[in-house]
Amino acid sequence: NAGVTQTPKFQVLKTGQSMTLQCAQDMNHEYMSWYRQDPGMGLRLIHYSVGAGITDQGEVPNGYNVSRSTTEDFPLRLLSAAPSQTSVYFCASSLTGVGNTIYFGEGSWLTVV
Amino acid sequence: TQLLEQSPQFLSIQEGENLTVYCNSSSVFSSLQWYRQEPGEGPVLLVTVVTGGEVKKLKRLTFQFGDARKDSSLHITAAQPGDTGLYLCAGDSSGYALNFGKGTSLLVTP
Numbered sequence: 001n002a003g004v005t006q007t008p009k010f011q012v013l014k015t016g017q018s019m020t021l022q023c024a025q026d027m028n029h030e031y032m033s034w035y036r037q038d039p040g041m042g043l044r045l046i047h048y049s050v051g052a053g054i055t056d057q058g059e060v061p062n063g064y065n066v067s068r069s070t071t072e073d074f075p076l077r078l079l080s081a082a083p084s085q086t087s088v089y090f091c092a093s094s095l096t097g098v099g100n101t102i103y104f105g106e107g108s109w110l111t112v113v
Numbered sequence: 114t115q116l117l118e119q120s121p122q123f124l125s126i127q128e129g130e131n132l133t134v135y136c137n138s139s140s141v142f143s144s145l146q147w148y149r150q151e152p153g154e155g156p157v158l159l160v161t162v163v164t165g166g167e168v169k170k171l172k173r174l175t176f177q178f179g180d181a182r183k184d185s186s187l188h189i190t191a192a193q194p195g196d197t198g199l200y201l202c203a204g205d206s207s208g209y210a211l212n213f214g215k216g217t218s219l220l221v222t223p
Contacts, residue, residue: 104155
């Protein structure tokens with residue numbers, strides 16, 4: 001089983017560039033989310049989705065956009081990258097919400113210079 | 114944001130020792146989850162505790178949820194080098210968002 005797949009694994013961006021982090025799951029999960037992990041800060045929720053066509057903001061949504069056109073995919077877009085967005089990004093999914101087992105992807109390491 | 118404080122932040126012990134990691138909050142959670150994360154990988158769920166006072170065991174790991182559902186502990190008996198990793202607690206208050214602690218980094222040396 002592929003589980004939760006994130007691409008790319010590593011990316012270096014220049015300030016002001018845009019990019020999309022891809023996330024796909026093959027478990028037919030309704031709930032998907034994006035977290036960022038910074039040293040000394042733990043994981044913080046950026047955006048989440050409870051189903052196709054439905055998204056909502058988490059704790060740190062500024063600078064990020066998401067969409068959920070299909071159940072399988074939940075891309076995270078950085079419209080104008082800033083050095084403060086240098087982080088490790090994790091996509092996660094579960095059947096219906098955080099009360100179910102959450103499966104995390106392997107992470108995407110993003111550096112903004 | 115409902116804060117979860119984990120302690121200690123770092124722990125270095127020798128194989129065979131016992132240890133306890135704490136996760137405390139002033140907020141009540143409907144459930145609390147413990148994860149282990151290894152370098153270069155995403156967190157992996159170890160256990161979910163739901164009922165106040167609940168105790169769950171996973172081999173040498175014992176998890177307890179406080180009676181008031183505000184705190185939790187993870188106890189490891191006879192630690193092994195394979196237990197090395199970052200241990201994260203996360204509280205669920207809304208059903209759709211987890212609040213994570215900053216983690217306890219554990220190193221077990223042979």
